[in-house]
Amino acid sequence: xxxxxxxxxxxxxxxxxxxxxxxxxxxxxxxxxxxxxxxxxxxxxxxxxxxxxxxxxxxxxxxxxxxxxxxxxxxxxxxxxxxxxxxxxxxxxxxxxxxxxxxxxxxxxxx
Amino acid sequence: xxxxxxxxxxxxxxxxxxxxxxxxxxxxxxxxxxxxxxxxxxxxxxxxxxxxxxxxxxxxxxxxxxxxxxxxxxxxxxxxxxxxxxxxxxxxxxxxxxxxxxxxxxxxxxxxxxx
Numbered sequence: 001x002x003x004x005x006x007x008x009x010x011x012x013x014x015x016x017x018x019x020x021x022x023x024x025x026x027x028x029x030x031x032x033x034x035x036x037x038x039x040x041x042x043x044x045x046x047x048x049x050x051x052x053x054x055x056x057x058x059x060x061x062x063x064x065x066x067x068x069x070x071x072x073x074x075x076x077x078x079x080x081x082x083x084x085x086x087x088x089x090x091x092x093x094x095x096x097x098x099x100x101x102x103x104x105x106x107x108x109x110x111x
Numbered sequence: 112x113x114x115x116x117x118x119x120x121x122x123x124x125x126x127x128x129x130x131x132x133x134x135x136x137x138x139x140x141x142x143x144x145x146x147x148x149x150x151x152x153x154x155x156x157x158x159x160x161x162x163x164x165x166x167x168x169x170x171x172x173x174x175x176x177x178x179x180x181x182x183x184x185x186x187x188x189x190x191x192x193x194x195x196x197x198x199x200x201x202x203x204x205x206x207x208x209x210x211x212x213x214x215x216x217x218x219x220x221x222x223x224x225x226x
Contacts, residue, residue, distance in 0.1 A: 042220075043217025043219055044202070046214040046215065049213070091213075097144075098159070099156065100156070101153055102153070
């Protein structure tokens with residue numbers, strides 16, 4: 001699976017959009033981009049995933065660049081409860097169900 | 112659904128003792144994963160099962176660790192004998208074959224402290 005690079009930490013004001021970047025310059029054509037988050041003392045939680053097109057669900061939006069070498073997770077209206085470590089994971093769809101978690105980005109939402 | 116259930120939530124034991132961690136996956140899920148999280152190594156996959164059969168145990172650190180899944184609703188991770196370096200949070204996760212997103216649902220974890 002391709003390697004990902006994320007900033008170690010970011011801050012965001014409550015109510016504003018949080019934009020979390022992820023670089024995956026070695027991504028292959030059949031690799032998906034997944035985002036999980038881990039709130040302190042809890043297990044990781046799935047947020048969203050995508051292949052080529054931008055995706056949106058009730059939690060967030062995922063913007064993938066046209067060359068697929070980077071992506072951005074957008075939390076449109078961050079709340080204090082969104083403070084967590086956010087993991088960007090790239091993996092191939094198929095029979096390998098492994099998720100390889102990196103260090104992620106610690107997002108701190110400030111009041 | 113109650114989600115993935117893990118027990119105990121906290122375990123403190125002395126070095127050399129046997130430790131057994133338990134997991135009940137979400138009903139209907141046929142994949143089960145065991146992860147370990149430490150400050151040094153982050154979140155790492157230890158082993159995963161499909162239909163109760165171990166598929167990949169390459170992440171199991173050594174022979175002191177063993178995992179079983181006797182049926183679709185129960186799995187154990189055993190450490191015997193335990194060592195202080197095994198102190199970590201152990202997560203169990205499950206997913207459904209039918210899920211198009213390969214989303215894994217994680218339990219709340221078991222915090223293990225070996226003194």
